[in-house]
Amino acid sequence: MDRATTMADIAADVGVSRQLVSMVLRDLPGPSADTHERVMEAAKRLGYTPHFGARALRQSTSTQIGVVFAPTHETEQDIVESIYATAADQGYGVVLTATTSSHPSSIAIEDALGYRCAALIIIGADLPPSQLSALSKRTPGPVVNVGAGRKNRSYDVVRSAGDNGIALCVQHLIDVGHRKIVYVDAESMPWGRARLSGYERVMTANRLRKRVIRVSGDYTEESGSTAARELLAGGALPTAIVAGNDQAALGLMLTFARAGIRIPDDVSVTGYDDSRFAALSSVDLTTARQDPVEMGRLAVQSALRRVLDPGQSPIETVIEPTLVVRGSTSPPSR
Amino acid sequence: MDRATTMADIAADVGVSRQLVSMVLRDLPGPSADTHERVMEAAKRLGYTPHFGARALRQSTSTQIGVVFAPTHETEQDIVESIYATAADQGYGVVLTATTSSHPSSIAIEDALGYRCAALIIIGADLPPSQLSALSKRTPGPVVNVGAGRKNRSYDVVRSAGDNGIALCVQHLIDVGHRKIVYVDAESMPWGRARLSGYERVMTANRLRKRVIRVSGDYTEESGSTAARELLAGGALPTAIVAGNDQAALGLMLTFARAGIRIPDDVSVTGYDDSRFAALSSVDLTTARQDPVEMGRLAVQSALRRVLDPGQSPIETVIEPTLVVRGSTSPPSR
DNA sequence: TTGTACGCGTTATCAA
DNA sequence: TTGATAACGCGTACAA
Numbered sequence: 001m002d003r004a005t006t007m008a009d010i011a012a013d014v015g016v017s018r019q020l021v022s023m024v025l026r027d028l029p030g031p032s033a034d035t036h037e038r039v040m041e042a043a044k045r046l047g048y049t050p051h052f053g054a055r056a057l058r059q060s061t062s063t064q065i066g067v068v069f070a071p072t073h074e075t076e077q078d079i080v081e082s083i084y085a086t087a088a089d090q091g092y093g094v095v096l097t098a099t100t101s102s103h104p105s106s107i108a109i110e111d112a113l114g115y116r117c118a119a120l121i122i123i124g125a126d127l128p129p130s131q132l133s134a135l136s137k138r139t140p141g142p143v144v145n146v147g148a149g150r151k152n153r154s155y156d157v158v159r160s161a162g163d164n165g166i167a168l169c170v171q172h173l174i175d176v177g178h179r180k181i182v183y184v185d186a187e188s189m190p191w192g193r194a195r196l197s198g199y200e201r202v203m204t205a206n207r208l209r210k211r212v213i214r215v216s217g218d219y220t221e222e223s224g225s226t227a228a229r230e231l232l233a234g235g236a237l238p239t240a241i242v243a244g245n246d247q248a249a250l251g252l253m254l255t256f257a258r259a260g261i262r263i264p265d266d267v268s269v270t271g272y273d274d275s276r277f278a279a280l281s282s283v284d285l286t287t288a289r290q291d292p293v294e295m296g297r298l299a300v301q302s303a304l305r306r307v308l309d310p311g312q313s314p315i316e317t318v319i320e321p322t323l324v325v326r327g328s329t330s331p332p333s334r
Numbered sequence: 335m336d337r338a339t340t341m342a343d344i345a346a347d348v349g350v351s352r353q354l355v356s357m358v359l360r361d362l363p364g365p366s367a368d369t370h371e372r373v374m375e376a377a378k379r380l381g382y383t384p385h386f387g388a389r390a391l392r393q394s395t396s397t398q399i400g401v402v403f404a405p406t407h408e409t410e411q412d413i414v415e416s417i418y419a420t421a422a423d424q425g426y427g428v429v430l431t432a433t434t435s436s437h438p439s440s441i442a443i444e445d446a447l448g449y450r451c452a453a454l455i456i457i458g459a460d461l462p463p464s465q466l467s468a469l470s471k472r473t474p475g476p477v478v479n480v481g482a483g484r485k486n487r488s489y490d491v492v493r494s495a496g497d498n499g500i501a502l503c504v505q506h507l508i509d510v511g512h513r514k515i516v517y518v519d520a521e522s523m524p525w526g527r528a529r530l531s532g533y534e535r536v537m538t539a540n541r542l543r544k545r546v547i548r549v550s551g552d553y554t555e556e557s558g559s560t561a562a563r564e565l566l567a568g569g570a571l572p573t574a575i576v577a578g579n580d581q582a583a584l585g586l587m588l589t590f591a592r593a594g595i596r597i598p599d600d601v602s603v604t605g606y607d608d609s610r611f612a613a614l615s616s617v618d619l620t621t622a623r624q625d626p627v628e629m630g631r632l633a634v635q636s637a638l639r640r641v642l643d644p645g646q647s648p649i650e651t652v653i654e655p656t657l658v659v660r661g662s663t664s665p666p667s668r
Numbered sequence: 669t670t671g672t673a674c675g676c677g678t679t680a681t682c683a684a
Numbered sequence: 685t686t687g688a689t690a691a692c693g694c695g696t697a698c699a700a
Contacts (some may be wrong), residue, residue: 003394004450004474006693017671022695030669047472052448053387054693057676060337062387071414072610077405085436093445096430102419111427114386115449116338138381140338221611254617257591276406277555283588340677351687356679364685388677391692671700677692684687 005046013042025050052093056116061140065092065303066117068108069124070099072220074247074275075292076123079146082296083121090304092118099124106131113139119303123147126190142306142314146299148190151316156302158295158317162191162272165288165321166198166242169270172286172323173240174206177331178268180238182211184227184248186219195244195272211238219244224251232259237267239332246271246278246287253283253328264330274324284327294319339380347376359384386427390450395474399426399637400451402442403458404433406554408581408609409626410457413480416630417455424638426452433458440465447473453637457481460524476640476648480633482524485650490636492629492651496525496606499622499655500532500576503604506620506657507574508540511665512602514572516545518561518582520553529578529606545572553578558585566593571601573666580605580612580621587617587662598664608658618661628653 007025011018016035024031024039025048031039042048056062065087069076080096087094095115097108105126112120119141125132125148133154136143143155151157166183173181183199186192196212203210213230215223224243228251231237243249249271253263263269271278274289298317306312341355348355350369358365358373359382365373376382390396399421403410414430421428429449431442439460446454453475459466459482467488470477477489485491500517507515517533520526530546537544547564549557558577562585565571577583583605587597597603605612608623632651640646 004447004472008693018693019672019695020670023670026695032669035669047468049444049447049472051387051391051450051693053385053390053450054676055695056387057385057391057678057692058694058696060676071405071411080405080432081434081436084432084434088436093448094432095445095449096432098414098418098428098430100415100418102415102422110383111429113338113383114427115429116385116387134381138338138383221614225614251614254611254614258618277588280555280559280585280588284592342677352677353679353688354686356677357686360679366685369685385677388692389679391676391694392678392680394692669700672698674695674697676694679692680690682687682689684685 004051005048006051007048009046010039010042010048013046014038052115062116062118063092064095064115064117065300066095066097066112066115066120068097068099068105068112068120068122070218072218073124074277075245075273075290078275078292079123079296079299082293083300086297086300090300092300092304109135116140118307119144121146121299121303124190125149126188142303144299144303146295148194152314154314156306156314156316158298158302159191160290160295160319160321162194163198163201165272165290166195166244167202168288168321168323169242169272169286170199170202172325173242173268173270173329174202174208176329178240179208181208181240181242182213182231182238184224184241184243184252185212185214186223186244186248187214188216189219189244192244199242215248220247221251221254224248224253225255226251228252228255237261239334240268240270240329242270244272246273246275246285249285249287250277250283253285264328265333268329268332270329272321278324278326286326286329287324288321289324290321291319338385339382340385341382343380344373344376344382347380348372386449395452396450397426398429398449398451399634400429400431400446400449400454402431402433402439402446402454402456404552406552407458408611409579409607409624412609412626413457413630413633416627417634420631420634424634426634426638443469450474452641453478455480455633455637458524459483460522476637478633478637480629482528486648488648490640490648490650492632492636493525494624494629494653494655496528497532497535499606499624500529500578501536502622502655502657503576503606503620504533504536506659507576507602507604507663508536508542510663512574513542515542515574515576516547516565516572518558518575518577518586519546519548520557520578520582521548522550523553523578526578533576549582554581555585555588558582558587559589560585562586562589571595573668574602574604574663576604578606580607580609580619583619583621583662584611584617587619598662599667602663602666604663606655612658612660620660620663621658622655623658624655625653
């Protein structure tokens with residue numbers, strides 16, 4: 001609650017110069033072993049914490065990676081977790097800024113910029129490409145867009161092939177015998193169009209009738225529940241439902257369960273993400289696996305590639321999702 | 335991707351001095367209306383973002399509030415959301431640091447300290463009081479512990495009365511006729527003991543036999559599933575189960591559903607938190623409501639109280655949870 | 669092996 | 685109403 005300890009405090013305590021303390025703390029060659037030890041001891045005893053701001057100011061670049069994410073999206077939590085681990089491996093820290101209902105991504109990004117991070121990773125950005133491009137001109141380091149977007153000259157993109165992932169789900173349902181397959185579309189999500197197109201592609205190729213339920217909002221559990229209620233009110237149910245992500249699929253499943261509709265006996269359901277609870281023995285959701293650990297790792301890797309060599313052009317990294325078949329899908333009973 | 339815009343850039347563009355630009359941007363009296371407008375226009379055009387680090391350096395205090403939280407805990411997301419809203423109202427920003435499996439809270443806190451925030455809010459801190467006290471001496475501003483802890487001289491505490499919340503759930507179950515009530519204890523959570531004591535208190539007062547299932551780990555859905563499996567393997571089921579939070583309750587419910595056990599017909603279940611999905615029509619969980627919006631608001635309020643008047647002593651704010659009866663509880667059928 | 673001097677972007681205190 | 689100057693904590697030349 002008083003003033004934080006500075007290097008000068010340590011120097012005064014030990015009886016050496018301030019910059020010598022700096023060298024010791026950064027483990028540079030020079031200081032004697034004895035000095036080293038005394039400085040480290042004093043730093044610990046006095047509770048020294050480096051001042052990120054001062055460091056960034058002096059170096060005109062920090063060893064922090066800024067991350068903008070939406071905590072309510074399950075998958076983004078997992079990606080963030082992986083970003084932490086990967087960044088730490090490379091000697092980088094992470095500073096988080098959240099997108100919430102009262103704090104839109106445009107402001108969250110503005111906040112992140114204030115820390116002058118070495119790089120900026122934006123997960124699930126709902127900004128148009130033009131704004132992201134503009135952004136990448138204002139930040140001192142590279143910008144990485146995780147989740148959606150396409151190859152471009154301003155920022156890196158790391159995403160899974162959403163169309164292929166949904167296509168895997170739809171094809172799996174067709175393979176086990178389904179014909180009436182509904183897609184629950186997340187129109188406001190940046191990855192929405194790609195995933196929808198995967199559904200359309202496979203349905204068209206199989207000459208099946210498409211039926212899409214559009215849900216607005218942030219596409220978490222409640223969106224799935226909304227879609228389920230719409231289906232329940234709409235007469236005959238399809239035999240299978242493809243959701244755009246696991247959270248919506250969970251909302252669907254729970255609402256159906258409540259209405260006495262059994263899964264997969266009465267209707268099969270698939271998701272996208274393979275999030276933590278999809279694997280829970282009790283949810284057991286068939287889904288397209290989009291490895292969040294890998295996405296986090298690739299995001300950091302893309303960022304640091306351009307931090308270390310600013311001349312490099314931005315790249316697009318697409319990971320292919322894989323189908324994870326679990327108990328929420330089975331051949332149709334009707 | 336080049337250098338970020340500074341006040342000096344704006345000053346050069348407009349043709350005035352840096353410090354005048356500073357005054358305009360902070361809306362201080364002095365600059366003429368004409369200057370004001372030209373500076374603001376240039377700032378916008380050049381994409382100026384204030385450098386938090388430089389600001390904190392100069393002022394020895396920032397207008398940011400540091401928040402340490404665990405993204406995997408549903409409730410903490412909601413508290414963070416409320417912190418954002420409340421902080422913004424008071425003119426403060428938020429900088430987030432996450433606790434993850436690879437990034438323990440001790441390091442997360444260390445990270446947060448590096449930003450020299452005006453205050454530090456720690457949600458669900460798993461640190462002993464002694465360490466939190468030590469921490470509050472190292473940070474320039476107040477420390478607020480949200481979720482657990484007791485009144486002390488070093489840091490503020492904001493929590494709900496966990497014992498009373500669980501007591502409400504247990505009493506409700508007894509009121510509708512249950513006698514065999516099991517508690518699923520989160521022994522490693524900081525709020526664990528308080529909630530457990532609420533169960534013990536009411537069971538003892540009603541001369542009922544206590545049965546506690548202990549679950550370690552971070553007490554999310556999988557903990558509930560684990561407890562459910564233990565119960566299923568252990569012979570006769572109780573007629574009601576009280577979980578320490580909603581996520582564990584959900585895990586329980588899902589695993590039971592999978593095993594063909596109906597809720598509430600075969601067994602009643604209660605949670606704690608009233609998190610987003612508890613209210614989902616399909617989950618419909620009876621739970622103790624711990625208003626996360628209120629907790630976030632109180633956390634920011636406690637913090638700013640001492641930021642604005644450092645002489646104030648830390649306080650403890652306890653909010654009483656309320657019982658929310660939904661469809662997961664009913665009189666026992668056995 | 670250690671100390672001196674400067675600058676990063678910003679705010680604050682003066683004087684003009 | 686505006687402009688010069690110092691200082692915040694730190695890193696990095698360079699000199700001793």
